[in-house]
Amino acid sequence: MKYAILCSLLWLTHSIATPLSLSDEVFQEAQHILQTQQESHYDHKTVINESKGYYRVDCSSFVCHVLRKKSPLALAMLPIDVHHVHARAQNFYDYFKQLESVPNAHWMAVKTLFDLERGDIIAWKYDLSSHKKDTGHVVIVAEKPIQEEQTLYRIRVIDASKGKHANDTRAKESDGIGSGDMWFRVNEKGAPIGLYWSSKEKKERQHFIVMGRVQH
Template identity: 30%
Template sequence: MRSRRKRRVWLGVLAAVVLSSGTPALDRAVRWAGETAGLPSPVLPAPLFDVLRPAATFQASTPANPATERAMATLARVDRRLRHTRYQHRTHVLEARGVYRWDCSGMVNWVLARSSRRALRGLGRERPLAMTYARVITRAPTDTARRGWQRVQRVADVRPGDIFAWESPARFRRYATGHVGFVVQAPERVRDDLWAMRIVDSTTGPHQADTRSWDMVGGTGYGTMTFQTDAHGDVIAYGWWGTRSPAYISARVVFGRPR
């Protein structure tokens, strides 16, 4: 989602969902749009009228431990001071001036450096990437923490300050190694296999109910995404535009809790 062209493509997908849901034509249209927009495949059409589903409402919730509480406090401080933000791969922060320029992993690295240095060291890289987070969280135990990380197995157990991450397919990594950000509200179940989450990340493409504009400059902002689960409760796809997503992008999304 890095150009107006990609936005127009997805608006076309939305029209296709309404006009041809449940048909082979829709499946072909959505997959074509994903490839045109430079997204990892496969891209899965949303169920009929899913895009008409009302926005999720989130209940007040609290972080699960002191590290995630510190992460939320750090994010709140960024939000209060924010005057200028931009998506870029080199992290450049001037807190006193409210300047925050970074990509998704740069933002998470910066916050962890101020909330859980143990978790940051546990990533094992000087400059962790989204792919790094996805791999470390996938290997983390679910019953305790190891090297500063605990994997949250059930989506229902995700809490503010937890981190979501996924790894891009190998052929897509020249665009991005994946994506990573913080969950800021406990998830809301919107159907049996779909959860909405309020998140904060750094990106050029806004989510549903996003605090960023469509100027393609991007940077830090809050928005809503949805995550689709399989019969075992594992997340198998995400909806970039929350309950308004015309399609879901297949990905193994994991949730980790810094300690």
């Protein structure tokens, strides 16, 4: 009995003494917004009223809002395009790509998909030939990747989007902030090279994909 009590006290002491990592704080903030939002919409014009739980955001303004609350220094490192007020998906991509060769104190590159942790950020950039209006997409990792095939992993993400993922929390006719499952294809080095937005039965999308982790 005394041994069991001692073990419980040691575990409690360890839990109190071990603070959350910054990336885990990013996840917790995104999860808090997901659970407490009253209304959200996907829009490139950002309007946020936290007291009312109202969010009108796109994928990048949502992630920037989370970073602003948890790591404004890391957010300040991200480049911003001319005539824009926050980093967009392509800026996340370009910055994370640069991290692979030039790391810094605020961010680190995550080079292999199976090393992702909660709160890490995945960004991909659309090829200019696709003629898409958006520059790409950016999501926050909600759960560690689960391997389903030799080169295919399922990941639960939190994002702001128009389209829904598999097992999505967004209502049928709604968009905005939600959580759902995506699948990512990796190469022989474990780096992501393709994705399935909502179903493995649909065509795999090939994009330039990178990953980053906030550290300070």
